[in-house]
Amino acid sequence: MSVCITLTRSSISFMATGARRYSRIGFVGLGNMGGHMAKNLLKKSYKLTVYDLNKSAVTNLVEAGANSAPNVAEMSKEVEVVISMLPSNQHVLDIYTGENGVLSAAKKNVLLIDSSTVDPSVSQSVASQAQKHNLRFIDSPVSGGVNAAKDGTLTFMVGGSSTDFDHAQSVLEAMGSRVVYCGDVGMGQAAKLCNNMLLAISMIGTAEAFNLGQKLGLDAKVLANIINSSSGRCWSSDLYNPVPGILPNVPSSKNYEGGFGTTLMAKDLGLAQSAAIRTQTPIPLGSLAHQIYRAIIAHGFSNKDFSVVYQFLKESAS
Template structure:
């Protein structure tokens, strides 16, 4: 297949490379020349413009920062990409923008799906992402074979915007469990328990959770976790704050009560304001240890 890939940041670069490895002709475009050069080194064909990337393709995949970027980019994609091309937005954006761009795509004669991801940079590079998809069954059927080359799980969540809803709810839960895990380790340390001992117990008891067993926020127990690499992401605290902000926006719009989500948002906002936005979100461990 001929696939246009727009947005080659930390996540998009690994995803595009996996599509190349799967045998697809990937036409890459990004405003960053450095990012575009890396994509070309990975085997993609560099495009000089968004329009050039989208001409004659079978699919368009985007990985962009926010809703306004998605709306702007697809405003250019419509009418350039063939009507037969499946449109797949893997960005994490607000639900309303996802529904708006899907409506515009339908009006322009395209099938489109929102397919935000979970798995971070490591998952993007390894091709082990989880895709949460919103759109019609027809659009999902068209997108699934492409997404499967970049991930371990591709799940249809419902109609347009449902993928974004699943993503922000999942990451709100992730933030809450990470903070709780950090608090538990910090208290265990103050009570004289070694990190490995507490891990060995809690990871096999009722406190077990993904933030502990797969992404442990203290060095030692899980060698692959960012805590063993000076908290280099991974999944940056700034990105977690972005997702929590989207969750809080959605909670306000839907009149949902999310007290722990609101507290998690406040804690990550403080962590980022203290100069740790670029570090992994599990750096919350250090903030809780300091108590400030």
């Protein structure tokens, strides 16, 4: 594979010389992330056909210029690329390998791109079955959150053949600012699970630090200014602070609405836990983070952004 690396002030872009330009794309899964990703494809003049069980999400995309399909099979028949952004292992298996799924209808050599976060073994299973149908599959989970999905600055972590990675470049770069090749199918998922486990741990630590600081009498904005210019700085403190009012455009300042839900974070931590058990890898903090997010859900925060751990800690102390 021939790759050229372009440096800019804000990002590193990995541009493969074998990148292809596709025109007809199918997109399934129009939630908080997928809806924005699909709109960015429309902005880049791709012909888009969408499907989701949520009819209002479909209507929103149709109003933006997409076509809609009555089911996944119909969506898959006339496109060159299928992209999915789904919540769980089972959703991915159902959409691709289920009755009237993508594999049952897509034409030979169509490129399948799954940007869901699932167990690496799920990606590997779908890829194996796709190959039997003369289809190509890559796993391509994302990092960056809802704001990055909206702004088109996601990072894609890609697992698959180097050729398929090259061919996916132009599509992925329409939705993100960084596309990284991680290795064979499933390695994108492996990278994502490690990243999200660390994200959960750092968010819990950030929430604990700010809760303690306020209990000691520190103003949260003063503490944020100190942390974000000191050794405690991290993404959770600097760009996604869990304390309401510190940053204007993050879920904590919007009653923890939108963003990356606690249920999804708990799911990802469960996947990391399963992978750790399978590989006999100790993850004591990852396991504790999983327990904490399960407790957050049990306390009624299942529909809130994962930064609500700050509010959970405040209420637990009162």
